[in-house]
Amino acid sequence: MSSDVILRTERLGKRFRRRWAVRALNLEVPRGEVFGFLGPNGAGKSTTIRMLLSLVKPSEGRIELFGKELYSHRKDVLSRVGGLVESADFYQYLTARKNLDMIASLGGGLTRRAIDEVLNLVGLFPRAEDKVKTYSHGMKQRLGIAQALLGNPELIILDEPTTGLDPQGIKEVRELIRRLSKERAITVFLSSHLLSEIEQTATSMAIINMGELVVQGKVGALLNTGENVVKIDARPLEEARLLISKQQYVKGIKQINNTLEVNMPLDHAGELNTMLVRAGLEVYSLIPRRSLEDYFLSITDGSTDIR
Amino acid sequence: MLLILKDELLKTYKKWRTYIGFIAIAVFVPAVQLALKFEGGGMVNRMTRGLQDDFFLVGNFFNGYFITQFLLNSMWVHMPFLISLVAGDQLAGEATGGTFRLLLIRPASRSRILLNKYVTTLFYSFTLVAFLALVSLGLGLALFGSGPLLIPGRTITIIPVEQVFWRMSLAFGFAIVCMWCVASLAFLFSSLVENAIGPIVGTMAVVIIFLLLSNMPVDFFKAIKPYLFTSYLNVWQKMLEEPIPWQTIRNDLLIIGGHCVGFYIVTWYIFVKKDILS
Numbered sequence: 001m002s003s004d005v006i007l008r009t010e011r012l013g014k015r016f017r018r019r020w021a022v023r024a025l026n027l028e029v030p031r032g033e034v035f036g037f038l039g040p041n042g043a044g045k046s047t048t049i050r051m052l053l054s055l056v057k058p059s060e061g062r063i064e065l066f067g068k069e070l071y072s073h074r075k076d077v078l079s080r081v082g083g084l085v086e087s088a089d090f091y092q093y094l095t096a097r098k099n100l101d102m103i104a105s106l107g108g109g110l111t112r113r114a115i116d117e118v119l120n121l122v123g124l125f126p127r128a129e130d131k132v133k134t135y136s137h138g139m140k141q142r143l144g145i146a147q148a149l150l151g152n153p154e155l156i157i158l159d160e161p162t163t164g165l166d167p168q169g170i171k172e173v174r175e176l177i178r179r180l181s182k183e184r185a186i187t188v189f190l191s192s193h194l195l196s197e198i199e200q201t202a203t204s205m206a207i208i209n210m211g212e213l214v215v216q217g218k219v220g221a222l223l224n225t226g227e228n229v230v231k232i233d234a235r236p237l238e239e240a241r242l243l244i245s246k247q248q249y250v251k252g253i254k255q256i257n258n259t260l261e262v263n264m265p266l267d268h269a270g271e272l273n274t275m276l277v278r279a280g281l282e283v284y285s286l287i288p289r290r291s292l293e294d295y296f297l298s299i300t301d302g303s304t305d306i307r
Numbered sequence: 308m309l310l311i312l313k314d315e316l317l318k319t320y321k322k323w324r325t326y327i328g329f330i331a332i333a334v335f336v337p338a339v340q341l342a343l344k345f346e347g348g349g350m351v352n353r354m355t356r357g358l359q360d361d362f363f364l365v366g367n368f369f370n371g372y373f374i375t376q377f378l379l380n381s382m383w384v385h386m387p388f389l390i391s392l393v394a395g396d397q398l399a400g401e402a403t404g405g406t407f408r409l410l411l412i413r414p415a416s417r418s419r420i421l422l423n424k425y426v427t428t429l430f431y432s433f434t435l436v437a438f439l440a441l442v443s444l445g446l447g448l449a450l451f452g453s454g455p456l457l458i459p460g461r462t463i464t465i466i467p468v469e470q471v472f473w474r475m476s477l478a479f480g481f482a483i484v485c486m487w488c489v490a491s492l493a494f495l496f497s498s499l500v501e502n503a504i505g506p507i508v509g510t511m512a513v514v515i516i517f518l519l520l521s522n523m524p525v526d527f528f529k530a531i532k533p534y535l536f537t538s539y540l541n542v543w544q545k546m547l548e549e550p551i552p553w554q555t556i557r558n559d560l561l562i563i564g565g566h567c568v569g570f571y572i573v574t575w576y577i578f579v580k581k582d583i584l585s
Contacts, residue, residue, distance in 0.1 A: 050582075050583065050584075053412040054411065054412065055407070055408065055411055055412060055582070055583040056582040056583065056584070057580070057582060074414070074416070075414045075415075075416065076414075078412065078413060078414045079414040081412075083412045085408040085412065086405070086408065087405065089404055089405030089406055089408065089409070090406065090409070091318060091404065091406060092404070093321055093322065093323075094317075094318075094321060098317075099409075101314075102314045102317075102318075103409055103410075103413065105310040105311055105313075105314050106311065106410060106413035106414065106415040106420070107413050107414045107415070108310075108414070109310050147409065
């Protein structure tokens with residue numbers, strides 16, 4: 001076992017009555033990375049995260065954090081992990097500081113200074129003495145990240161931290177995640193149903209669908225290599241097909257209804273467009289699609305929630 | 308450990324729901340006492356009418372102890388409701404609020420968190436009954452003065468004035484243990500669901516149905532009466548019997564205590580294994 005894997009699951013599975021929410025999941029999260037855990041809604045992301053944080057008992061398989069089995073070293077392991085599961089819910093009738101104070105107590109307690117520090121980090125220090133019920137959704141979410149950072153964890157696990165935030169809030173949270181990873185060398189495990197989010201923040205990733213792992217690896221390697229496709233709608237179609245097939249970089253053409261799916265490197269897409277236009281063809285659309293993106297869009301079933 | 312207990316107490320006593328019971332007592336008890344004050348000794352006269360035909364009652368029988376005893380008897384069915392209001396919320400409330408997701412991903416084990424919550428629940432029950440004792444005895448003695456305690460019933464018992472205070476105090480002590488049992492049941496129900504309404508209604512349903520069953524004049528129900536924990540919840544009244552049935556009291560307390568432990572063990576078993584999906 002290599003020491004630079006901070007989190008590992010082996011054949012992890014969870015069954016609720018007859019239905020498997022997660023099945024035979026093998027994940028490896030390298031230390032120091034921002035690990036994107038991507039999947040459509042209902043893919044099993046939340047169940048996996050709940051298992052990683054001991055909220056839900058796995059039906060089978062094992063979870064290793066820092067090289068130790070989670071359930072037999074729960075106290076030791078969880079004192080080095082911070083987490084935010086789904087929406088950030090707090091004791092509404094208590095102040096933000098008191099909330100953090102209480103959470104810290106469950107790990108043995110922290111000084112006022114340590115709590116000030118995490119509040120500062122998420123920009124909530126000026127509102128520390130206000131009751132959480134006066135907080136906006138975005139502030140609660142930031143407080144959620146703050147509580148995950150209590151006690152200087154080596155790993156933080158965040159479950160869809162940008163859900164329900166406005167664009168500005170989303171941007172802030174993503175920047176915060178990148179900063180934590182860079183400046184504090186915290187490993188971040190981040191789930192999302194948005195490929196673009198993972199692409200912007202993560203360095204490695206895994207895709208999960210229907211409870212099973214589809215693929216995992218470095219973000220760059222997964223997204224920018226492999227079979228890429230440009231979808232072209234140009235008329236007349238037959239003429240376009242003929243012209244395209246003559247290009248050297250084209251590896252294959254398929255015709256689906258009235259569009260052509262051209263298998264080719266994406267950096268030639270512009271060149272191809274120019275060529276078609278110069279030849280006097282009408283190009284209605286030209287959509288470069290990385291295969292993983294295409295795959296992901298197909299499993300999210302044309303969800304409109306893609307940013 | 309103490310840090311967590313302090314926080315659990317703070318969480319409970321910062322909640323508005325915790326004070327409903329105290330407010331209810333603070334309104335109801337003085338209201339009844341003032342009403343009785345204005346009505347005067349009429350009540351005690353009615354209760355002892357038969358007695359007065361044959362005996363001459365000397366002394367202040369319409370006193371603070373008498374009023375307290377009367378109040379305690381009439382509030383006895385309502386206390387479980389005020390208890391379960393908070394006890395039933397202890398675990399279910401965290402599920403409703405989504406705050407289990409904050410607590411149970413921390414190093415502290417579920418067993419420890421549960422124990423602290425249980426101790427908090429017992430402490431609340433203690434403070435509520437103690438508050439009832441304080442208000443009813445304090446105000447009762449202030450308004451009506453002291454004196455021997457007369458307990459009407461099939462036979463009339465009179466407890467001499469020098470014994471009343473300690474007997475009454477012990478009675479309240481036993482009442483606390485009885486309420487711990489009710490609290491433990493509500494706490495158990497609280498571990499099963501994600502909303503406090505269920506545990507409150509469930510606890511009340513059990514208490515009321517068991518009490519009804521055990522008071523049915525049917526042989527079958529009489530036979531099962533010893534197996535219903537509610538049959539022992541009146542143990543505090545036995546402190547005011549003459550002579551004090553210590554043997555029965557000890558037995559009753561053991562049974563009630565056993566139920567508390569039993570309910571807690573079941574709760575622990577459920578809670579430690581539970582998948583947190585709220």
